[in-house]
Structure formats: C-alpha cells, structure tokens
Ligand code: SF4
C-alpha cells in the first residue's frame with residue numbers, strides 16, 4: 001500500500017474520529033510522543049524521540065484508583081474507559097520494547113489490568129529508520145531499522161510517499177483509502193532498507209554467562225565510578241519498568257498512585273530497617289546491567305534492551321552501555337574474585 005506524505009495530516013485527522021492518536025511532535029530542539037490535536041502536528045522525519053512512547057501505555061504517574069469518604073461509607077470513584085489508541089510513527093526498537101514489557105505486565109503470575117487494557121486497545125504504526133543514529137545498536141539485539149516485531153503497520157519512507165507494509169489484520173483495517181504499491185515503489189523500498197546501515201554493532205553472545213561468573217569482579221568498581229545516580233538512563237529506557245506505589249490521603253478520600261521508580265536510586269532498595277542491599281552506585285549500576293542482560297534473560301529468555309541508544313544520549317556523564325558490554329565481553333569466562 002502507498003500513503004503519500006502530503007496525505008498524512010488528513011489520514012491522521014480521519015483516524016482521530018475513532019482513536020486517540022499519538023505521534024512524534026516537535027519540542028524546541030527534540031521530539032516527543034504526544035497526543036496530537038491536528039494531523040499536521042506529527043513530525044515523521046525525526047531521528048528518535050527523547051523519551052520512549054512507553055509512557056502512553058505505562059504512564060509515569062497513574063492513579064490506580066480513588067475513593068471518597070462519605071457519610072454512608074467509602075465510595076470508589078469510577079475509572080473512565082480506555083479509548084482506542086494509535087501510536088503513529090513509532091520506531092521499530094520502541095515497538096519491540098512493548099513485547100518485552102508484555103512479559104512483565106502479562107505473565108503466568110501477574111496480569112496488570114491497567115497496562116493490558118491500554119495495550120490491547122492500541123495499534124502501533126511504525127516508521128523504519130532510513131538513517132539510524134550513531135548511538136543505535138538495535139541489530140546487535142536481534143532488531144533492525146525495519147524490524148516489524150510488535151507492529152501492526154510499517155511505513156518505509158521512499159521519497160514523496162511511504163510504502164506501507166501490512167503486519168496485522170488490525171493494521172490492514174486502517175488502510176481503507178490507500179492505493180496498492182507498484183513494482184517501482186517496492187524496488188525503492190528495498191533499496192532504502194539496504195542503505196540503512198548502523199555504525200555500531202556489539203557482540204552480546206555469551207554475555208549472560210560472563211555476567212553470571214563476574215558478579216564480584218573488580219570491574220564494577222571502575223565501570224560505575226563516574227555514574228552520579230541521576231536515573232536518567234532508566235527513565236529514558238523503553239524497557240525499564242520499575243515502579244513504586246503510594247497512597248495519598250485526605251479527610252475526604254484519597255488515591256492509590258503508581259509512579260515510575262529507578263533502580264539507580266538508593267531509596268529504591270532501602271529496607272525499613274535502614275539496611276540497603278545496594279548501598280552504592282557500584283551495586284546499583286551492576287544491577288541495571290545484570291537485570292537487562294542476565295536476570296531478564298533467565299526469566300524471560302530475552303534481553304531487556306532493544307539498542308535504542310537513549311541511555312547513551314541522555315547520560316550527563318557520557319556512560320555508554322556499548323562500551324560497558326564490550327568490557328564485560330573482554331573478561332575471562334570465570335573470574336577469580
Ligand atoms: S544516566 Fe548516567 S549518571 Fe545517570 S544514573 Fe544512568 S549511568 Fe548513572
């Protein structure tokens with residue numbers, strides 16, 4: 001199918017009749033996913049958004065429920081139904097990140113109704129990366145600039161228009177007014193895909209075992225030395241999912257609220273007794289790497305990193321997860337202490 005670039009604003013406006021539409025929107029010198037008022041607000045020639053679109057399905061702060069204390073007892077407030085949503089222009093790495101978050105919020109032990117309600121009511125329309133950034137390393141994690149994992153449609157920019165690849169029935173049903181792609185369009189799309197090369201690749205093969213065997217290695221002391229524990233890496237990561245739940249109360253009622261949290265903060269693991277099992281940046285930084293490349297692989301058989309590069313770009317002290325993984329790869333299979 002073909003969607004011409006000049007028709008995109010109208011296409012998005014027509015989607016707004018049935019869906020809440022989110023798309024990348026220009027903010028000063030960066031782009032962010034926002035709910036759009038007008039189709040013309042969407043910016044599709046962006047490199048990558050500053051923060052990932054995970055906040056649409058897993059908000060940074062969310063009221064799980066609220067109640068009122070009345071004369072005749074406690075009354076629960078009704079939650080509004082979730083609207084159908086479209087996330088338009090999502091990058092393949094971010095779409096793949098939702099398939100990783102699914103394993104956290106929908107598994108044999110736990111099903112999170114808040115996330116799942118939104119997830120099942122959301123269509124993901126991806127846009128391939130013709131020119132990946134220097135910080136991208138998705139191909140090292142099994143993804144790619146035109147990977148379709150988790151997507152319903154994928155747009156490939158071929159000049160004046162997008163070639164639209166249909167991935168799911170849900171996606172197909174959205175394309176009622178698009179014309180079929182011709183042979184020339186398909187040729188252009190193949191060429192674009194061929195030209196989209198990444199500048200970095202890292203070898204993560206066997207990294208889980210290296211981490212298993214080097215938990216106490218002194219490497220963690222110097223790797224973590226310059227980390228200031230700001231949490232920016234975790235808040236800008238599409239697969240990080242730690243949260244805290246707080247109760248806010250007043251005489252007339254209250255709310256239970258879920259907020260993002262970060263394993264890079266000391267308070268995250270502080271026990272009521274005052275003991276902290278991860279007392280310094282060293283243990284916290286090690287945990288972040290262990291969680292993504294060892295613990296998550298152990299429990300879910302997949303790495304909890306999609307190689308989007310945001311933690312590299314957003315770290316104020318220039319920590320680069322690719323360099324850290326390379327250091328770990330350089331370790332002996334079994335460390336002495
Ligand atoms: S963004 Fe950088 S400095 Fe901040 S917690 Fe993460 S690694 Fe440490």
Ligand code: SF4
Nearest residue numbers: 237305306308309311
């Ligand atoms: S760890 Fe870094 S590169 Fe990997 S998904 Fe998270 S932000 Fe992206």
